Amino acid sequence: MKIATAKQIRELERRAIQELGIPSILLMEQAAMQVLKHVDLSMSYFVVVAGRGNNGGDGLALARKLRVLGKDVDIYYLCADASGSAEAVMNLNICKNMGINTYFLHEEADLWDLREAINDADVVIDAIFGIGLSRPVKGIHADVIEIINEMSRCTISIDVPSGIHADSGEILGTAIRATKTVTFFCYKKGFLNYCSVEYCGDIAVENAGIHQELINQVGSAEYLIRHETVTGLIPRRSRTGYKGDYGKVLIVAGSPGYTGANKIASEACIASGAGLVTVSSDPRVMELISDHVREAMTVHPDCIEEAVAGSNVIAFGPGMGNNEDTMLLLIRIIKKLRAEGKSDTVLILDADGLNVLEGQTDLLENIGVRIILTPHFGEMARLTGLSIEEIKKNRMDICKKFARRHHVTVVLKGHNTIISDGVTCFVNPTGSSAIASGGMGDCLTGLMAGLAGQRLAPIEAAIAAAYIHGRIGDELAKSRYAVTASEIIAKIPFELKRMVQEEGASEDR
Structure with missing residues (x-):
């Protein structure tokens, strides 16, 4: 199994979209399906904390699937309104149309409800930042991460624990301490930094809808040993x-x-x-x-x-x-x-x-x-x-x-x-x-x-x-x-x- 950088993963996704014709919304759907495999479905109440990018879109797609399975789901969207990447907005609108409670996190006053929800939740889904994060986490995003770390019983991070640099493993100010991280296509290079080890929890690598031949073409000479x-x-x-x-x-x-x-x-x-x-x-x-x-x-x-x-x-x-x-x-x-x-x-x-x-x-x-x-x-x-x-x-x-x-x-x-x-x-x-x-x-x-x-x-x-x-x-x-x-x-x-x-x-x- 290859170990890849964020740039290599972005290139892989670009090729899947442009050369294979796989719509990005379908990749998001597949990502949500793969994360669902690692969710304990005996649990009943889930809180999805989503950013406005495609990592957030993955979390929103997962929220839909959990609701279809009869689970209680609340969404906390880190934005003042329903804006974001096209795929994230599409999934957000579907979630709202399905009647899933959606709350916008924009200022400190919005955090009281989040605290209560996370305190009650069986599982928190971290879909705030993905592999593209390169700047220190500040403001309300940092506050949200600290609340999750303080109060969550079980946190599943999608692709990378929010706040960790995908390549270096550096903690960019603060980061989610995940119970489990479900990452896609390849093991991320940043997971190998001792700084990030305590934040990732158990790591699972899943294929979110790209055939293995294309993944094998990722230009990396670094591998996770397979059984x-x-x-x-x-x-x-x-x-x-x-x-x-x-x-x-x-x-x-x-x-x-x-x-x-x-x-x-x-x-x-x-x-x-x-x-x-x-x-x-x-x-x-x-x-x-x-x-x-x-x-x-x-x-x-x-x-x-x-x-x-x-x-x-x-x-x-x-x-x-x-x-x-x-x-x-x-x-x-x-x-x-x-x-x-x-x-x-x-x-x-x-x-x-x-x-x-x-x-x-x-x-x-x-x-x-x-x-x-x-x-x-x-x-x-x-x-x-x-x-x-x-x-x-x-x-x-x-x-x-x-x-x-x-x-x-x-x-x-x-x-x-x-x-x-x-x-x-x-x-x-x-x-x-x-x-x-x-x-x-x-x-x-x-x-x-x-x-x-x-x-x-x-x-x-x-x-x-x-x-x-x-x-x-x-x-x-x-x-x-x-x-x-x-x-x-x-x-x-x-x-x-x-x-x-x-x-x-x-x-x-």
Whole structure:
């Protein structure tokens, strides 16, 4: 599913109207039908707050449909009179002819009735501003938004929560805090800004009447990861396959006080189906790790070069410590990779494998292998020299620029993890704060390494690992308050099997 800007959506709608001959009023009708799918029809009283543009028209069309279904509906129209876009005015007149109560909001005195209505309403429909908003919200519009936020039990925003810039995600003075946002055609780029996350609620993307072929022509190289995409990436295991067919992965992780990092990464890698897993760590904890991860072989750091030569994936960094020893070991691994010259080898750098690169990202150049970096915001800030706030405001572009400059795949972890190879960006829709706990990054690294070992390209391994990791967490979170890395690991083989079976069933159809 593509991620688009407001300009791209406007161009899509222009083409639908001019090239396909779809009247704009019909697009509005389809938009209302799609929003209706997300309305709890067990509720009885709805308040539609509409602006005078086409977003307001969508809300007015929805008001008509709710009234046809026998619901009590009141309309509050943010204008002094019945003016607005042609489509909005047409729908407003139909609503009035149907006997739907319509109130005009123009001055402060008009807000008393609105307060009472919203206080009584089961659901409020936000149709004030759409994707075109670019100026700060002021005056009565700001007052209305604040009243909705203060008093509404459930708010559904049409296309974009009013007050949010559709491209940047910036809060333009004030914005609706939606329970749910139903957006059209494509995921909006502004939804990815951390500023807007708390305002959008659950986001649903619906097609408001334009055929998919035209939507696919939207000029964007940014995508929301789809479940079907991931099921198609999971390796199928041959009946005659043996362990050498499924990857030789070296995991270098852990140190005194952080032995769990190696254990978690190794177990996640093994659970993903990797054929042979070798672990290396600080000599002081090697024996302890060996006792805990019995399916993996061990190698002393003094012999790391030999292990590197025999592996097609190396995951380096979790729990190692941001110190000179970690840097020196990474340099040894890089030198060996350069000497080997095996371009299909994958090097995954996580945690302290990234921290030691602060100010030394030139070490990533000319290694001759495919590289995946898995930073969280703090690590990305150290790699780029930008502040965490700067990164949060423009995650996708910063991620893509860094990946392109250093010829790597970047997995920028967080809510809606961003994945980029410098050309394309993917956004992960799975995961929640239920998996915000120690060891989750180590688990993700191990899962990613295992999938890369099974010959997925770096961008594919990153997409699949992020999606599966978050999806398992989402399923577990349905029955518990918080989820641990060990619980994720236990579910990995079952989730992979389920996805393979889903893909097989799809092929049979």
